[in-house]
Amino acid sequence: MTIFTCSDTFEGILCGVYDAWMSRLGHDNVCLEIENTGNLRMFSEYRRAEETEDKFRKVTDAILRKAGQQVYEQVYCASLSCQPEKADMIYRYLIYALHFGRGVTDMLQIPAVYELFRLKRRVCNETMHLIEFIRFSQAGKGILAGIVNPENDVIVMMAPHFADRLRGENWVIYDDRRRKAAVHQAMGQWLMIQLPDDTWKERLVKSSDQETFEELWRTFYKHIAIEERRNPLCQRSHLPLKYRPYMTEFQQQAPGAAREDGLRK
Amino acid sequence: MLIQESMDLKEKLGILADAAKYDVACTSSGSDRPNRPGTLGNTVAAGLCHSFAADGRCISLLKILFTNQCVYDCRYCINRRSNDVPRAAFTPEEVCRLTIEFYRRNYIEGLFLSSGVLYSPDYTMDLLYQTLWKLRYEYRFNGYIHVKAIPGADPVLIEQVGFLADRMSVNLELPTAEGLRNLAPSKTRTRILTPMRQIQRGIRSQQIQLLPRGGGETIFQDSIAYGGRSGQRQVVYGGEGQIRTRDFRSPGSGRNGSRRRFVPAGQSTQMIVGATPENDFQMLSVAEALYRNYDLKRVFYSAFVRVNDDSRLPVLPGGPPLLREHRLYQADWLLRFYGFQAGELLTEEKPNFNVFLDPKCDWALRHMELFPVEVQTADYNTLLRVPGVGVRSARRIAAARRSARLDFPDLKKMGVVLKRACYFITCSGRLMYPVKLDQDFITGQLVGEEKRKTWDIGDRNSYRQLSMFDDGFLAAAPTEEDVRSAALGQM
Ligand code: SF4
DSSP states (O other): OEEEEEOSSHHHHHHHHHHHHHTTSOGGGEEEEETTOSOOOTTOEEEEOOOOHHHHHHHHHHHHHHTHHHHHHHHHHHHTOSOTTHHHHHHHHHHHHHHHGGGGGGOTTSHHHHHHHHHHHHHHHHHHHHHHHOOEEEOSTTEEEEEEOOSSOOHHHHHHHHHHHTTTSEEEEEETTTTEEEEEOTTSOEEEEEOSSSHHHHHHHHTOOOOHHHHHHHHHHHHTSOGGGOOHHHHHHHSOGGGGGGOGGGOOSOHHHHHHHHHOO | OOOOTTOOHHHHHHHHHHTTTTOOOOOOOSOOBOOOTTSBOOBOTTOOOOEEOTTSOEEOEEEEESBOOOSOOOTTOTTOTTOOOOOOBOOHHHHHHHHHHHHHTTSOSEEEEEOOOOSSHHHHHHHHHHHHHIIIIISOBOSEEEEEOOTTSOHHHHHHHHTTOSEEEOOOBSSSHHHHHHHOTTOOHHHHHHHHHHHHHHHHHHHHOOSOOOTTOOSOTTTOOOOSSTTOEEEEEEETTEEEEEEEOSTTBOTTSOBOOSSTTOEEEEEEESSSOOOHHHHHHHHHHHHHHHOOSEEEEEEOOOOSOOTTSOOOTTSSOHHHHHHHHHHHHHHHHSOOOHHHHOOSSSOSOOSSSOHHHHHHHTTGGGOOEETTTSOHHHHHTSTTOOHHHHHHHHHHTTTSOOOHHHHHHTTOOHHHHTTTEEBTTBOSSSSOOOHHHHHHHHHHHHHHHHHTTSSTTOOOGGGGOTTTTOOOOOOHHHHHHHHTTOO
């Protein structure tokens, strides 16, 4: 078995796919892994896939030409997954996608297609959840700051939604797990930044206003429930506990304190 | 019934959210409107849920009453005149600020504004109009707005408000005229249906007239005759000695001349379940008639909560009839997206839902002669009728079988609930269990499954309200084509 390793990025994975495929060792004799994940396997040869613009473009072109935009988006989405096996799943999927073309998305009976479908669905579901559940607070100087802690690397998928909706606002979506942020300038563009340390987050948390609107929201939240219908299990199935430490309505103490609390791991 | 003027915003919000919570509609769907520069917000066709309250219900909109003062005395209502409860009223300004500030922080998709009747229907409707106008034009809010049409209000006011809102609703409250007479003497069937019809006509005539019309002409030629010149119309109304007049500009044109659409997300209504003796068949038939004759987008069902101690209200020993409400939602779903008709699910002879089985399983068990169907060949609408097959899974099956022969494990991947479906389908001519099963056995199995599904999630009498989505996690709205075939009532 020859194991190709690649970096944990969309570009890296596609370059890995290129090398594995073009090695002509046969699909059954190669495997694609994200570097520094998984145990070293015996009797295997490891090869690092070098990333080049050229390889990336070739694979991208092939996907778009033979399998279309939808497959391309699925693969991009899957590449944001937190599952280390995603690189090989994408590789296996592309074998079918480049063979069958667009129709592949309907072939859920094929295990490789189904696996990718599930991978992508988990990423999309988390994106949707966070688009709904992220809470912004007024972080001074007219900046809205929202802190999330996603399992998958989804803030890049969340940003376009808010770029449209909150077009006239300066906002930051901060990924607490990866120290990354999507930053948007009022009436302008948004971009992703990788941060070296926690100073950003500290600033976002500290400057959060202890404003009345957070308190008003908690008031509304409390009053809108019908006591006779209380149903915590139903509530939990729709709004899993993992999101709650970051949500204003579940931060019971003074807003500032609660925020610090919720964010401490 | 004095409004305390000095009350702070937090207190008001508590009172007016409390007073609004028995209205169950909280969806933000049906409008797909991107942001326009200079405004705040957009709307998303499928709607978004921003939180879930302690009762498990979705919170999508800031659902409040403008005021909980009311001149009427509906028996079931917490805000009725004869109740001694604290009263409050917002100002339009306050509603706008709450909406904007909550929206910016991503707490909500928009506003759901309802109100008790202050002085008169016209007076109240005008307050709602002022609030919405301010929100749209002064605060430049481009998110979702659901607003109530107050029965009895001047059609001109209703029309004006319709151009500012995404969705409007008038609550039917009780399914029969008799129920209304009994519990809501100030409301009559006609009074409720009149604005509903007006809104329907407005939406329809807008769909017909694709070309923009000139100047101040109203789109409701058949329902309202505008007096005065070029679409200007005065409404005169009084409340406690005050007379107000208001001049309206031409409907549907914004300040900068852009045209607004009339109630783009359609209208909805709500019926209370269990306050009056109507059976499920009556309720469902009314819902069906509303979908057909009034083009409603949604009918909501609200399990009766006994908030007033009133001799005319029933005492329901098990609390609010949640299971009944749940069954009605399931059946409603079958009407709208699965091509069923009320008369297939219930009849005069059997007018209530089976407590132990969801309406689709119940129907299938009574029609065993139609099953099993072959997954490979059955048409889409037939697949939809199989218990355990949802809109999404039926669509996936139809797509996948073009390229392959499907077997039971494949169906599971497409989202089919095999525990239910296995008795009603064959794959390549084979049943999942090779022996011929009789109806009693299958019923036993399905009841067992339903019980687990219903009971292991909730304790005592709580149910997971959304388990009606057969394809579970994928609770997104069905596509246009499903909606259309459901509307055509295809079998
Ligand atoms: S009109 Fe009837 S239902 Fe509406 S607020 Fe007044 S009393 Fe309540």
